[in-house]
Amino acid sequence: MDQQHEDEVDRIVAAWQRERPDLDVEPLTVFSRVDRLARHLDRARRTAFARGHLETWEFDVLSALRRAGEPYRLSPGALVTQTLVTSGTMTNRIDRLEERGLVVRRRSPDDRRGVLVELTPDGLERVDAAMTDLLAVEARILDALEPGGRPALAALLRTVVGQFDD
Amino acid sequence: MDQQHEDEVDRIVAAWQRERPDLDVEPLTVFSRVDRLARHLDRARRTAFARGHLETWEFDVLSALRRAGEPYRLSPGALVTQTLVTSGTMTNRIDRLEERGLVVRRRSPDDRRGVLVELTPDGLERVDAAMTDLLAVEARILDALEPGGRPALAALLRTVVGQFDD
DNA sequence: GTCAAGAGTCTTGACGTCGAGACACATCGA
DNA sequence: TCGATGTGTCTCGACGTCAAGACTCTTGAC
Numbered sequence: 001m002d003q004q005h006e007d008e009v010d011r012i013v014a015a016w017q018r019e020r021p022d023l024d025v026e027p028l029t030v031f032s033r034v035d036r037l038a039r040h041l042d043r044a045r046r047t048a049f050a051r052g053h054l055e056t057w058e059f060d061v062l063s064a065l066r067r068a069g070e071p072y073r074l075s076p077g078a079l080v081t082q083t084l085v086t087s088g089t090m091t092n093r094i095d096r097l098e099e100r101g102l103v104v105r106r107r108s109p110d111d112r113r114g115v116l117v118e119l120t121p122d123g124l125e126r127v128d129a130a131m132t133d134l135l136a137v138e139a140r141i142l143d144a145l146e147p148g149g150r151p152a153l154a155a156l157l158r159t160v161v162g163q164f165d166d
Numbered sequence: 167m168d169q170q171h172e173d174e175v176d177r178i179v180a181a182w183q184r185e186r187p188d189l190d191v192e193p194l195t196v197f198s199r200v201d202r203l204a205r206h207l208d209r210a211r212r213t214a215f216a217r218g219h220l221e222t223w224e225f226d227v228l229s230a231l232r233r234a235g236e237p238y239r240l241s242p243g244a245l246v247t248q249t250l251v252t253s254g255t256m257t258n259r260i261d262r263l264e265e266r267g268l269v270v271r272r273r274s275p276d277d278r279r280g281v282l283v284e285l286t287p288d289g290l291e292r293v294d295a296a297m298t299d300l301l302a303v304e305a306r307i308l309d310a311l312e313p314g315g316r317p318a319l320a321a322l323l324r325t326v327v328g329q330f331d332d
Numbered sequence: 333g334t335c336a337a338g339a340g341t342c343t344t345g346a347c348g349t350c351g352a353g354a355c356a357c358a359t360c361g362a
Numbered sequence: 363t364c365g366a367t368g369t370g371t372c373t374c375g376a377c378g379t380c381a382a383g384a385c386t387c388t389t390g391a392c
Contacts, residue, residue, distance in 0.1 A: 012233065015234070016233050016297075023298065023301055024305065027301055027304035027307075027308055029316075033320065033323035033324060034323065035207065036330075037204075037327050038200055038201060038204035039250060040327070041201065066185065067181040067182050067185050069184070128186070131182075135190065138193035139193050141193075141330075142193055144325050150193075150196060151195075153319070154195040154196050156311065156315055158199060160307060160308065160311065161203050161206070163310050164203075164206040164210075164307075
């Protein structure tokens with residue numbers, strides 16, 4: 001592992017090491033970076049989506065519908081579990097997406113309590129364009145890795161994330 | 167890289183692959199996991215801190231003060247840059263931390279516009295306990311990695327995060 | 333059939349964050 | 363000394379999320 005340049009996390013970890021020499025602070029070298037990376041990604045996404053006039057939360061919902069495949073329909077409950085927000089939040093999101101004409105609510109044919117949320121043609125077009133832009137941005141970020149770095153990183157992350165699947 | 171078990175991200179990526187065969191969706195294998203990991207970490211932290219009756223945002227601020235070293239004093243502006251929130255948010259946070267007796271505001275001696283936020287003994291005790299708990303939780307999560315996995319993961323993340331330091 | 337328990341969706345109020353701008357003071361050049 | 367510009371902190375209104383609970387309909391046992 002080359003030493004390139006001291007980054008912000010290195011400084012934070014060094015500070016903790018100095019202040020709490022009784023602790024093993026190595027986990028911070030991983031998790032602080034995960035945190036910061038997630039934050040930066042948020043920003044990158046926001047700017048990527050802004051070109052197509054989409055908000056991050058809109059993409060969250062639309063992309064779940066998009067990757068479900070034709071006819072691009074899911075229940076609010078399914079959207080809740082896929083996007084990891086609460087039901088109240090999802091109701092609010094669907095309301096706003098419906099106002100903007102990106103989805104429509106349909107009554108479920110076989111459960112009268114149920115509702116199905118469906119992508120409109122405009123919603124489909126927007127989410128496809130956003131995904132194209134997003135992948136372009138993300139690919140450029142990963143270009144900093146050496147060959148083999150991408151799958152290695154994915155595999156390591158997968159192992160760690162797997163710890164939470166209980 | 168062993169194939170262990172298909173995880174949620176694998177399913178998401180496979181779905182995109184099927185729906186958009188024109189795109190290279192490999193970046194998702196990294197960034198989707200970063201996202202999910204960050205979310206899970208949030209939860210893990212919240213429960214770890216709950217034992218010491220601290221909120222995540224409180225720890226954010228208190229830990230910046232703690233690792234600054236004695237006398238555990240920073241300006242609101244410094245706290246803003248370290249915690250990556252806006253100034254309005256920081257004012258609000260300091261207000262609440264002051265009410266709870268975990269920090270105090272002092273006038274800066276050499277800049278009459280300025281303020282210095284200082285950890286109280288109670289704040290110091292709480293943040294130290296929280297850090298101890300947090301590292302225990304994080305270390306256990308990383309135990310899933312093989313030897314050498316931790317530094318490898320940290321190095322890869324560092325390269326990627328470095329892309330944003332502009 | 334009927335009733336209890338469960339499932340799916342939506343409503344409500346509280347809360348934390350953001351972004352823009354206000355205000356006080358500092359700094360620097362003329 | 364004076365004004366212009368920069369810096370540090372705080373105020374305010376809008377917004378999105380959450381948690382808890384209300385409501386409607388379904389399911390299964392009796």
